[in-house]
Amino acid sequence: MDEDQPLRGFTVGVTAERKAEEIGALFARRGARVVFGAAMHTVPLPEDGELAAATEEVLAAPVDHVVAITGVGFRGWFEAAEHAGVADRLREHLRSAEVAARGAKARGAVRGAGLVESFTSPSEESAEVLAHLLERDLAGKRVVLQVHGDPMLSFRSALREAGAEVVPVTVYRWTDPVDLDALDALIDAVLRGEVDALPFTSAPAATNFLARADRTGRGDQLREVLRDRVFLACVGPVTAAPIAAAGLPYSTPDRSRTAALVRLVADELPGRRCSS
Structure with a gap:
């Protein structure tokens, strides 16, 4: 060889x-x-009406937890919000929430958006982020989950079973x-x-x-x-x-x-x- x-x-x-x-x-x-x-x-982010609708749903009520799954996805969400003219509003809306990042790239995107993370998964695995969230009392809490490609249905189901309201934000759709x-x-x-x-x-x-x-x-x-x-x-x-x-x-x-x-x-x- x-x-x-x-x-x-x-x-x-x-x-x-x-x-x-x-x-x-x-x-x-x-x-x-x-x-x-x-x-x-x-699908290019600024052209995706579903993402805009999800962002408006996030803004409709206070948020307790935010989960950033990928750096490119979280960054893309804020780029799309900037394009729609709601980035500053979104940033202020999420500022009081606890932010969990799945790894260093997601953490970097969180900070780049002007937010501060409270937890970063050392293993960069979604399961570790989920375990971190489930250690908390999620009953009645509103959790925004930035989804990137995979719909993360089991992740969302586990949060809902713990009593949380889950707001998925699909950062891109694929065709x-x-x-x-x-x-x-x-x-x-x-x-x-x-x-x-x-x-x-x-x-x-x-x-x-x-x-x-x-x-x-x-x-x-x-x-x-x-x-x-x-x-x-x-x-x-x-x-x-x-x-x-x-x-x-x-x-x-x-x-x-x-x-x-x-x-x-x-x-x-x-x-x-x-x-x-």
């Missing part, structure tokens, strides 16, 4: 939309052939990718055995990758190939949820970071070929 290019001779499929070129370059630098096929498309032909071509390449690894960086991408195959009559065959012949790598447990639900094997890096995901594939994929 080439230590500088451990992925030489391997093909990696990139399903991300955001930062696809950056991710592809990281794999190419390690010698991989990269095939692109974005599995989803995000089919703009270039469906590229996604279909990637799925076909997987079916032909031409793809060795599929790294996923978001739950919606993983969900729609499988769903697109189902909608086009290729779902069962795709799952069989993924189970037996493709190394599936997910940036974190939230991203991995759709893969786990499908009963497919996968690996995650120690840290939920793109660079760590690339290292995971570079470290583990060559060994899989040697052991097969």
Whole structure:
């Protein structure tokens, strides 16, 4: 194995939309052939009427707790509020609430919005944020949950069972990718055995990758190939949820970071070929 290019001779499929070129370059630098096929498309924030409606719901009553799940999502929420002319009002409205951040990037976005966090998850996991909230008396409390991609239904359900009113703020919605032909071509390449690894960086991408195959009559065959012949790598447990639900094997890096995901594939994929 080439230590500088451990992925030489391997093909990696990139399903991300955001930062696809950056991710592809990281794999190419390690010698991989990269095939692109974005599995989803995000709706631009200022154009999303649902986000504006959610923001107005937040502003309609006092807020006791705010949960920032991602840095880009929380920052995007305030950028959209700025676009709508309500950012200052939103900032003042949330200033008295306790803010919990899922990791350093979310904390940075909270501070960038002019707020102060009371808790940051050391492990950068949503489960740790939920456990922190559930230690409190949430009966009658109003919790604003910034959702980013994954709807976090179990997270929301646990808060409601504890007596909280949960106001989800979906920072973006996702749809089919703009270039469906590229996604279909990637799925076909997987079916032909031409793809060795599929790294996923978001739950919606993983969900729609499988769903697109189902909608086009290729779902069962795709799952069989993924189970037996493709190394599936997910940036974190939230991203991995759709893969786990499908009963497919996968690996995650120690840290939920793109660079760590690339290292995971570079470290583990060559060994899989040697052991097969």
